Amino acid sequence: MTRVFLFSGKDATNDFEDVGHSDSAREMMDKYYIGEIDANTVPTKRKYVPPQQSYNQDKTPEFVIKILQFLVPLLILGLAFAVRTYTKKE
Numbered sequence: 001m002t003r004v005f006l007f008s009g010k011d012a013t014n015d016f017e018d019v020g021h022s023d024s025a026r027e028m029m030d031k032y033y034i035g036e037i038d039a040n041t042v043p044t045k046r047k048y049v050p051p052q053q054s055y056n057q058d059k060t061p062e063f064v065i066k067i068l069q070f071l072v073p074l075l076i077l078g079l080a081f082a083v084r085t086y087t088k089k090e
Helices: 013-019 023-032 060-087
Strands: none
Touching: none
16 A cells, blocks of 8 residues: 655655655554545645735834934943043043
C-alpha cells in the first residue's frame, strides 16, 4: 500500500523518503496511523489579498517625532558635556 504523508496540507511523501527513515520508524507509522483523507475535503488554495493600506496625508506628527528622536539625544549629550566642562575642578 502506498502512503502519502501530509505536512501543513502539502504532500510530504518525497521528503519522508529522502530523509531515509529506519525500519523501526516505518513500523511506528502503523502505530500512529490516523486514517485516510478525503481529497474533496482539502481546501482549495486561496489567492493572497494584501491588507488595505491607509495613506496619511498629514505627516506633521510623524515628522515632529522623527526630529525629536534625533534632537533629544543630542541635547542630552550637549548638556552632559556642558555640565562636565563647567563643573570640572582644575
